[in-house]
Amino acid sequence: MVITHLLPGQMDFLPVLDRVASVAAVLPKPKSADRRTLEAVTASYRCDPLNRSNFAAPAWLTAYLDDRAAGRPLVLADIGGYFAPALAAVCEALPGRIAGVVEDTENGLRRYLALPRLPCPVYTVARSPLKEPEDRLVGEAIVFSTESLLRRLGEVLPGRQACVLGFGKIGAGIAAALHARHVRVTVLDTDPVRQAQAISIGYGWARLPDAIAAADLVVSATGSRAIGMQHLTLLRDGAVLAGATSGDDEFDLAGLHDPAAAFTSTELIPGVVRYTRSGRSFLLLGGGNAVNFLHTSALGPAIHLIKAEIIAAAARLATELHDPGLYEVPTAVRARIAAAWVEAFQPLDDTAVCGFGKAPTR
Incomplete structure (x- = not known):
């Protein structure tokens, strides 16, 4: 069972995974399902709707998995901890049938680690070194999409003041991409080690109310609902608010649509909504969801590194018995994946070394 983004250039892993363990169903993440990609995947695989509330209901999820598995053991490929809430009940109801889970993201890993056992x-694979290139490129994609939307509104990023909440791998990528575009960047992280890293690199720091109040752009990359309704009054007039993960994980802004909140909303262009109250306004990008998915979040060949590791993890679950617990793909396997990737995507020949002219004669 495969929960996945359906994005151009990222779906080659499905037929390879299908050779490791037959794909019973693909569950596209609703905010990152490109229409043409969905049509192509649906032509080859069964695609079912993904709903987090259903997946949190043990009886529903047990019946669903039992039906799709048709008596076979299951490997659950997850992005975001969808299987976590009902996993214990499913394992009890289907004894010996759940071979294991492969989780892709840090937010999802946290959901599994929060279980009693x-x-x-x-x-x-969330903390794998093979995922670091993807995380950096996701940061670049988030800034690219933010800049693209602002340019459609006649605005630019250079010279702006930005506040990045969270200095994990994606937050660090966002900060670097903003800095490269000549944006003044302030970084806030609740982890003192990460905060120290950000300051040592040269990013600014301030307390949350001051950092938000000074920013033209606030990008939240924490996965822990760092921005809520109480923070909206801190935003400067006309500020832009963008997220790096699912809106449910990043923001607590359900009250925006409560009549008592007295916000009026205007869609300026697709993906950009202006919220106004008492003569002050802010722009919310992508409805609070990961803004990079508005432009399919192209990541290039680097995405195949972590997709290959996901397949390797699924293969181990499909062929070897494991005790319950947390696992990572062995270092030696990661090294083989990296070596194969280098050979496939960075070939050297007799005429060039690193792209700089002809190789010297020996």
């Missing part, structure tokens, strides 16, 4: 093996 892991009822089955869970492989994580």
Whole structure:
């Protein structure tokens, strides 16, 4: 069972995974399902709707998995901890049938680690070194999409003041991409080590109210609802608010649509809504969801590194018995993946070395 983004250039992993363990169903993440990609995947695989509330209901999820598995053991490929809430109940109801879970993201890993105990093996690739290129490129994609939307409104990023909340791998990528566009960047992180890293690199720091109040652009990359309704009054008039993960994980802004909040909304262009109250306004990008998915979040060949590791983890679950617990793909396997990727995507020949002219004669 594969929960996944359906994006151009990222779906080659499905037929390879299908050779490791037959794909019973693909569950596209609704905010990152490109229409043409969805049509292509649906032609080859069963695609079912993904709903977090259904997946949190043990009876519903047990019945669903039992039906799709048709008596076979299951490997659950996850992005965002969808299987976590009901996993213990499912493992109990389907004894010996859940071979394990492969979780892709840090937010999803946190959901599994929050369980009283892991009822089955869970492989994580969230903290793998092979994921670091993807995380950096996601940061670049988030800034690209933000800049693209602002340019359609006649605005530019250079010279602006930005506040980045969260200095994990994606937050660090966002900060670097903004800095490269000549944006003044302030970084806030609740982890003192990460905060120190950000300051040592040269990013600014301020307390949250001051940092938000000074920013033209606030990008939240924490996965822990860092921005709520109480923070909206801190935003400067006309500020832009963007998220790096699912809106449910990043923001707590359900009250925006409560009549008592007295906000009026105007869609300026697709993906940009202006919210106004008492003569002050701010712009929310992508409805609070990961803004990079508005432009399919192209990541290039680097995405295949982590997709290959996901396949390797699924293969281990499909072929080897594991005790319940948390696992990572062995370092040696990661090294083989990296070597194969280098050979596939960065070939050297007799005429060029690193792209700089002809190789010297020996």
